[in-house]
Amino acid sequence: MMGKREGQRVVGSPGPRRSWIIRHRAGLFxxxxxxxxxxxxxxxxxxxPLAWIGIAPLLYTLARRPVGAKGGFxxxxxxxxxxxxxxxxxVTxxxxxxxxxxxxxxYVLGIVPAIALGSFWGLFALVFTAIVRRLGQYGFLFAPFLWVATEWGRFQVTTIGWNALGYSQALHPGVIRLARIGGVYGVSFLLLVVQSALAWGSLRSFHLSEWKWRWTWRLIGLGGVGALVVVSMIGSSGGSRPPIPTPHERGREFRVLGIQPDIPIDALFDPELQTRHFLRLMATTRSALATHSEVDLVVWPESPLNISLDxxxxxxxxxxxxxxxHGVYLLLNAVERRPPDEWYNSVAVLSPEGEVIAEYEKIGLLPFGEYVPLRGLIPWIDRLPALAGDFTPGRRYTVAxxxxxxVGSFICSxxxxPEIPRTLTAKGATLLIEVTNDGWFGPTAAAEQHLWHAILRAVENDRPLLRVTNNGISAYITGDGFIIDRTRLDEFAVRYWVVPRSSGRPAATFYTRFGDxxxxxxxxxxxxxxxxxxGVATSLRSVIGRR
Incomplete structure (x- = not known):
């Protein structure tokens, strides 16, 4: 029975508005x-492989449902x-x-940076929604451009480029070869092209009556060709092997000894523990040099030892x-003070004669780890200390x-x-070395994610990259993105790596020369x-419609 009417309202009927969650359930899902x-x-x-379809559900919903700017954001x-x-x-x-x-x-505080970084996805969705409302299906053409713009913008604004979409393909050398042209953002662009096509095709499948069948088959064919290209790229990368040095090249090998000492973070706060682990590191190095008689360079990682040469x-x-x-070079992490009272997280290189021949001071400091952002702007934030110490960012790119x-060396985060290894390579580095300490994050996924980022740096610049870490994951990465050798997390390890010397200066990649x-x-x-x-897109749509 119908309820009794009172004016325009039906007595006894359910409210005219459904709950917010019900109305937005498709978008939320x-x-x-x-x-x-x-x-x-x-x-x-x-x-x-899931990164090839991950954004597609969001794109599909933003284009299919009549969401406004607030809903898209x-x-x-x-x-x-x-x-x-x-x-x-x-991070917790x-x-x-x-x-x-x-x-x-x-875990509650971890929500704050997640929302700050997630707001860039919100900006992408807001603009994409607005474009689709103006241009309809043609709006999908802009999705890859918008995505890369917001990823790059996120790094420029926050200095945090962690887990950009392109990093998901780090273990597929055939795919990330594109990074030699566009960097990690070039890989992200490719992923969004595929997913935009997927979302667009899914959207049109609900409106086949509006299309002639020949266009449907063309779309299916185009998608099939694209899928074959992607699969062949991934398949070829998995089946390839890095080149084996010829006997002539073996005569120009560069031999590196990397020490992974697995020093606990607690040593940072205990001078006695620091001394004990420093002596152990010295003894380990001497023993390894006695085992491997032909060594050109010894590398120590970033660690809690707080070594200061000055x-x-x-x-x-x-x-x-x-x-x-032992007649070797030594590259190590050091903490140095400069007048008036500035501390730098740095890398120093000692020659076989015992001279400090090069120093690099870390430029890209980690927010809240090595400095506290927004000091002087937010009153209470001045009371927060940086977890590993308050450092001053360096200003010079040093190649040893x-x-x-x-050798171009850089530190941890x-x-x-991308700009730091790129600049070091542009200044002549033929070998990249990263020293790092992921012990701050324990037995979590941080170390593996960190490794994936380093792989992209090697490929972008087509340079071999050696990662020497305190507690793992140390690795030898070729300029093609292959991992020759890697250690496990939270283990004491010594690695002996042989890197072919280049005959002359290797060619610079497009990315090395022109950047982002x-x-x-x-x-x-x-x-x-x-x-x-x-507003301007209205006239553009009319022009496209006439064509």
């Missing part, structure tokens, strides 16, 4: 599905925030174990004795001449700064598209 697919595409699970924000919270959950480890925070509070003459003397005795090899021109171009296109979505 798509946002959470996209974020979930991408979380499992990255370590610890590392199901990287909200769905994108939800997807991005849950992705960063789920894939970077390991150091808060709990070394920051002294309760577990519940650490402040500790006794330590410097012991290191000089080591290199002179180690024999006839030119700088593996997620693809990302900048995508930002320009995305900006024009955003302006068009605000």
């Amino acid at each position: 798509s946002a959470l599905l996209s974020s979930s697919l991408l979380v499992v595409a990255f370590p610890p699970l590392g199901l990287s 909200g769905y994108g924000l939800l997807a991005g925030s849950t992705f960063f919270y789920g894939s970077c959950f390991w 480890y150091s808060m709990i174990h070394y920051g002294g925070l309760p577990v519940w509070l650490a 402040e500790s003459p006794e330590v410097l003397g012991m290191l000089q004795s080591l290199v002179r005795e 001449d180690v024999g006839n090899i030119r 700088e593996a997620a700064w 021109v693809l990302a900048i171009g995508c930002t320009v296109v995305g900006g024009i598209a955003a302006l068009g979505a605000a």
Whole structure:
């Protein structure tokens, strides 16, 4: 029975408005599905093929449902925030174990950076939604440009480029070869091209009556060809093997000894423990040099030892004795003070004569780990200390001449700064070395994700890259992105790596020479598209319609 009417309202009928969750259930589901697919595409699970479809559900929903600007931003924000919270959950480890925070509070605070980074996904979704509302199906053409623009913009604004979509393909050398042109953002662009086509095809399948069948078959054929290309690229990368040096090349080999000492983070706060582990590291190095008689360079990782060559003459003397005795170069992490009272997280290189021949001071500091951002702007934030110490960012890119090899070294989180290894390579580095300490994040996915970022740096510049870490994962990565050797996490290890010497200076890749021109171009296109979505696109659509 119908309820009795009172004016325009029906008495006894349910309210005219459904609950917010019911009305938005499709959008919420798509946002959470996209974020979930991408979380499992990255370590610890590392199901990287899912990154080829992860964004498609979000794109499909944004294009199919009549969502406004707020709705588009909200769905994108939800997807991005849950992705960063789920894939970077390991940030809570150091808060709990070394920051002294309760577990519940650490996980609550972890929401803040996740939302900050996820807001860039929200911006992407907002602009994409506006363009699709103006241009209809043609809006999908702009999705790859918008995605790369927001990924690159995220790094420019926050200095955090962690887990950009292109990193998901780090273990597929055939795919990430594109990074030699566009960097990691070029790989992201490719992923979005495929997913835009997938979402577009799925959307049109619900409206076949509006299409002639020949266009449907063309779309299916195009998708099939694209899938074959992607599969062949991945298949060829998996079946390929790095080149084996010829006997002539073996005569020009460069031999490196990498030490992974697995020093606990607690040593940072205990001078006695520091001394004990330093002596152990010295003894391990001497023993390894006695085993491997032909060594050109010894590499020590970033570690909690806080070695200072300027402040500790006794330590410097012991290191000089080591290199002179064995006739080797030594590259190590050091903490140095410069007037008036500035501290730098740095890398120093000692020659076989015991001289400090090069120093690189870390440029890309880690927010809240090595400095606290927004000091002086937010009153209470001045009271927060940086977890590993307050450092000053360096300003010079240093390339060290180690024999006839030119070494460009960088430190820890700088593996997620494409510009730093690129600049070192442009200045002549023929070998890249990363020293790092992922012990702050314990037995989590952080170390594996960090390795994936380093792989892209090697491929972008077509240079072999050696990772020497405190507690894992140390690795030898070729310029093609192959991992020749790697250690396990949380183990004491010594690695002897042989790197072919280059005959002359290797050619620079397009990315090394021109940097993020693809990302900048995508930002320009995305900006024009955003302006068009605000009003100019109406005339563009009419022109396209007439054609």
